[in-house]
Amino acid sequence: xxILLLTILPFLLILFACxxxxxxxxxxxxxxxxGKVSNAIGxxxxxxxxxxxxxxxxxxxxxxxxxxxxxxxxIPGLGYYIMKIGSEEKNSVPLALNIKDHLKINxxxxxxxxxxxxxxxxxxxxxxxxxxxxxxFELKMEAIAKEQDSLSEEEFTLxxxxxxxxxxxxxxxxxxxxxxxxxxxxxSMELIPVSGFENWNLENLKCLEIMxxxxxxKYGDSNASRTIASQYEQISAGYExxxxxxxxMMDAPDFTLSTPEGKPISLSSLKGKVVLIxxxxxxxxxxxxxxxxxxxxxxxxxxxxxxxxxxxxxxxxAAWKKAIEADGLIWPNHVSDLKGWExxxxxxxxxxxxxxxxxxxxxxxxxxxxxxxEALEEKIKxxxxx
Numbered sequence: 001x002x003i004l005l006l007t008i009l010p011f012l013l014i015l016f017a018c019x020x021x022x023x024x025x026x027x028x029x030x031x032x033x034x035g036k037v038s039n040a041i042g043x044x045x046x047x048x049x050x051x052x053x054x055x056x057x058x059x060x061x062x063x064x065x066x067x068x069x070x071x072x073x074x075i076p077g078l079g080y081y082i083m084k085i086g087s088e089e090k091n092s093v094p095l096a097l098n099i100k101d102h103l104k105i106n107x108x109x110x111x112x113x114x115x116x117x118x119x120x121x122x123x124x125x126x127x128x129x130x131x132x133x134x135x136x137f138e139l140k141m142e143a144i145a146k147e148q149d150s151l152s153e154e155e156f157t158l159x160x161x162x163x164x165x166x167x168x169x170x171x172x173x174x175x176x177x178x179x180x181x182x183x184x185x186x187x188s189m190e191l192i193p194v195s196g197f198e199n200w201n202l203e204n205l206k207c208l209e210i211m212x213x214x215x216x217x218k219y220g221d222s223n224a225s226r227t228i229a230s231q232y233e234q235i236s237a238g239y240e241x242x243x244x245x246x247x248x249m250m251d252a253p254d255f256t257l258s259t260p261e262g263k264p265i266s267l268s269s270l271k272g273k274v275v276l277i278x279x280x281x282x283x284x285x286x287x288x289x290x291x292x293x294x295x296x297x298x299x300x301x302x303x304x305x306x307x308x309x310x311x312x313x314x315x316x317x318a319a320w321k322k323a324i325e326a327d328g329l330i331w332p333n334h335v336s337d338l339k340g341w342e343x344x345x346x347x348x349x350x351x352x353x354x355x356x357x358x359x360x361x362x363x364x365x366x367x368x369x370x371x372x373x374e375a376l377e378e379k380i381k382x383x384x385x386x
Contacts, residue, residue, distance in 0.1 A: 027074035031097055033083065034070040035105035037063055037112060040085060045069050047097070048082045055082065075099065078224040080185050085112055093131060096123055096182035123183035126174055130186065133167045154374050161199055164190070168201065175207045179214025185224065192235065196370060197242040205239060208232045248365040248383075252277075252358065253348050257311065257335035260321050265335050267309060268364065274306045274383050276376075277358040279351060281313040281340075282323035287355040290372065291327040297377060298331050304384050305362065312336035313343055313354060359383070 033047060046060035058081065059073030075081070075097055084092040091112050095103070104120040114135035118124040140163040148156055171187035178184075188211060191204035212232045215225040244250045256266040267275065278294060280287035298308050308331045314320040315338055324334055337343050349358060357376065359368035361383050368379045 029072045030074050030099045032070070032072050032102045033097075033105075034068070034103075035107070036067045037069065037085065037105070038067050038108035040067065040109040040112075041065050043085050043109070045071065045083070045085050047071055047073060047095070048084060049075070050080060050082065077222060078182055078185075078219060085109065093127075094186045095127070096185045098182050121182075123181055126181065126183045126187075129170065130167075130183070133170055137163060137167050152373065157195075168204070172203055172207045175211050175214075179210045180218035181214075184211050184214075185228070188228070188231070192231075193238070197239055198375070200239075202239075205232075205235060208235065245366045245369060248361050248363070248367045250366045252360045252364055252366045254364075255345065255348065257337055257345075259332075259334055260317065260324070260336075265309070265333055267360070270307060270309060270333070271364050272305075272362055274301075274362055274380060275360040276306070276308045276380070277349075277360060278308055278310045279313060279345065279349070279354050279356040279358075280310060281354060282316070282319040283314070284354050288323065288327060290355050291329060293373065295328055295330065297380065301380060301384065301386075302331070304386060306380060306384060307331060307333060309333040309335070311343075311345055312338075313340050313345075314338060315340040 037043075037045065040063045042065075043063050044060050045063055047058040048055040049058050050056075058075060059071050061069050061071050063069045063085075078096065078098040081095045081097045082092050083095050091109070093113055093116065097103070102120045103118060103124065106117040107115055114131045116128060116131060118127050121127075141160070144156070144159050144163060147159075151159070167190050171190040174181065174187055175184050175191075188208060191207055193200045193204075208228075209232060212225075212229050215222075215228050219225045241250070252267060254266060254268045256264050258264050267277070276294075276297070280291075282288075294308060298306070308329075310324075310329060310331070310333060312320050312334065314323075314336055317338055320334075320336060320338070323329075337345075346352065349356070355372070357369070357371055358366060359371060359376070359379060361367045367383055368376070371379055
């Protein structure tokens with residue numbers, strides 16, 4: 001059984017459907033964006049649609065000497081678009097354009113990304129409020145980033161979570177009050193679990209469900225409705241898997257790999273112990289930095305029914321052996337197929353970065369994924385009932 005990735009990266013709701021590049025007739029104009037941007041004379045302002053191959057230019061124009069501009073273009077329907085000045089990412093804002101929208105803004109180049117004074121659409125006021133909150137959040141993020149070296153991983157994660165609460169609450173409130181609002185496409189991104197479901201607010205999932213119903217009622221079987229529904233289903237499935245893991249209800253896929261001496265070791269042979277499967281490699285700096293903590297855990301709990309099964313993603317056997325000795329990894333269970341990222345383990349256990357941990361209880365059930373530091377030790381103690 002393959003384990004789904006629990007780390008869900010933010011979804012870019014790519015709702016823009018590119019047509020055949022050989023366009024025989026000009027497309028009808030079906031949206032309009034205009035306004036004034038001070039201190040941006042001659043700059044290009046554009047509307048772009050995210051796609052699998054990067055941003056696709058929808059329409060653009062130059063800002064006139066008096067700061068005014070007008071963009072007319074064609075879009076296939078409601079979707080996530082980016083309005084941008086020049087080439088710098090900092091001068092961009094997310095839009096939820098729909099056919100027949102006439103958006104108007106009044107801003108300056110300096111405040112473009114967080115103060116548009118937008119009008120003209122049903123979602124203009126939500127856009128204005130969201131950009132202000134997003135700007136506040138980004139300032140907090142910058143401050144937290146400066147503290148990162150002095151914070152533990154748990155403290156850093158908690159600060160990030162706390163700083164995002166205000167924008168999450170805003171997004172939930174807006175989605176609940178107007179489930180069919182086009183700008184919910186943007187707000188829903190704030191409710192998606194970025195780094196797993198630990199400490200994730202379950203109200204976010206309920207809001208996404210409300211949004212799915214709202215979009216189906218308003219927009220029927222549109223691309224936007226299908227994308228939102230697909231997003232909800234993926235997150236819901238991920239959350240169910242997370243709960244199954246937290247409750248020790250999911251079997252850990254068994255495997256057998258060889259030690260540096262060629263002895264086969266299977267995960268199932270360690271049943272009866274609490275096993276930390278640690279995916280690592282000699283060439284992985286963060287893995288090597290984490291190894292002293294694993295050594296401490298092993299020494300502290302090895303006589304209480306805990307062990308470690310280290311699975312290396314090395315290609316070089318000599319480098320693998322040298323790292324085991326250099327880092328003092330004293331437990332006996334070191335295995336690898338020496339295939340690097342081509343190892344079947346990456347697919348079976350669903351990970352694409354290391355270090356990566358999977359905690360397995362005495363019954364062979366997964367009880368934690370991606371745990372490190374204090375969170376890992378607390379989980380081990382909980383399973384061991386210490």
